[in-house]
Amino acid sequence: MSASPFGHFIFLPTEIRLLIWENLVKEGSLAILRTSQAIYHDIADRLYDTFDIHLFPTFEDPWIEIRCKLLRVKWVIGRRDYNKFSNLARVPYDKVKLVAHIYAPDPDDCGQFILLWEKISKLTQMLCTIDDSRKYRDRGNPHYKYWSEPMYEGSHQFGSTPEAVISMVIRLRKYNGVDWIRNGQVNSTFCNNGLGYDFNEVLLPFCRLSRVRRFGIISETEEMAVAADWAFANYATAFIVTEGFVTFNNAVYSQNPEHGDIARTFDGIAGLLKHRDDFFNLWVDYRFLQVPGRTLSLMSREQQIYRIDTLTHRA
Structure with a gap:
């Protein structure tokens, strides 16, 4: 009798095997994927299906939470979990559908929007470097260049963009x-x-993406779907799938006179994004600003503690 490609796991019920796979994946141990083709497919066909990425606007919630749809697995990534972000850049995104759940910030607490902007920007930065991820060896160093300097514009050269692999849907959720x-x-x-508008602004960091095969935006509520003007979001979607950030603004709407103002905005998208980054960083840095809500104060305090810790370790 020939040996089973599952080895001794063949004697376990499927439900028990799944529990073992889930525990291994939760711990970040994926070496078992290399043991046999049968085990690889038993795990990978479930693991690499749909990742639900939850981006919350409140300071107390997980910074980024990722849930696997077909395995009962979730990963919580902190603001400075550099290793986890680097590992996430190695996911075979041609096999995974991404659903980014972006939860509405409270306009009476402006820090919630700034926090959301930070999270989305970090997520898109990681997605911009998926094809270069294996070049970054020093993943344990929080001051490594990968994390201290954005890697957007230099990721690809004109005319040599690799095959599109990312499939993503944005879900605008209540919270x-x-x-x-x-x-x-x-x-x-x-x-x-x-x-x-907030829902337009949160789409801007995604405009840095390249290698996007499909991109869509869904509103959770009918009221939002009816009342909002979706022209900007539709233009952003077309801009992203045509890689406008790393090539040029040639989206399907770019020659339509009705979208002239929006087209001009996307002509200067790199400068606009830099302005937004600088603007929000300024709000966090200037802790003495009297602003409504508590989120900005918590962000500023956390940043101050981090800087003190960094200086202490360098001394």
């Missing part, structure tokens, strides 16, 4: 009773500072 719309008006936390 703690807060929606992206209030009293029939779409929320704009920083409207007094010249920024647009």
Whole structure:
């Protein structure tokens, strides 16, 4: 009798095998995938299906939480979990569907939007480097260049973009009773500072992505779906799948006179994103600003503690 490709695992019921796989994956131990083709497919066909990425606007919630749809597995990634982010960059994204659940920030607590911006920016930074991830060996060093300097513009050269692999859907979700719309008006936390609607602003970091095969945006509530103007979001979707950030702004709507203002915005998308990054960093750095809500104060305090710890370890 020939040996089973599952080895001794063949004697276990499927349910027990799944419990073992789930525990191994939770611990981050994927070496078992290399033991046999049968075991690889038993795990990978479930693991590499759909990742639900949850991005919360509140300081107390996980910084980023990722749940696997077909295995009862979730990973919680902290703000400075550099190893976990680097490992995430090694996922075979051609096999995985990504669903990013972005929960509505409270416009009365402006720090919630800034925190959300930070999380989305870090996620997109990781996705921008998926094809280069194995070049970064010093993953244990929090000051390594991969994490201290953005890697957007230099990721690909014109005309040599690798095959598209990323499939992503953005779900705009309610959170703690807060929606992206209030009293029939779409929320704009920083409207007094010249920024647009919150749901449009959170899409901007995704515009840095390349290698995107499919991209979509879904509103959780019918009220939001009806009341919001989706022209900007539709343009952003087309811009992302045509790799406008690393090539040029040639989205399907770019020649339509009705989208002239939006097209000009995307012509200068790199500068716009830098402005947003600088703007939000300034709000976190200037802790003495009197702003509504408590999130910004918590973010500033956490950043101050981190800087003190960093200086202490360097001394």
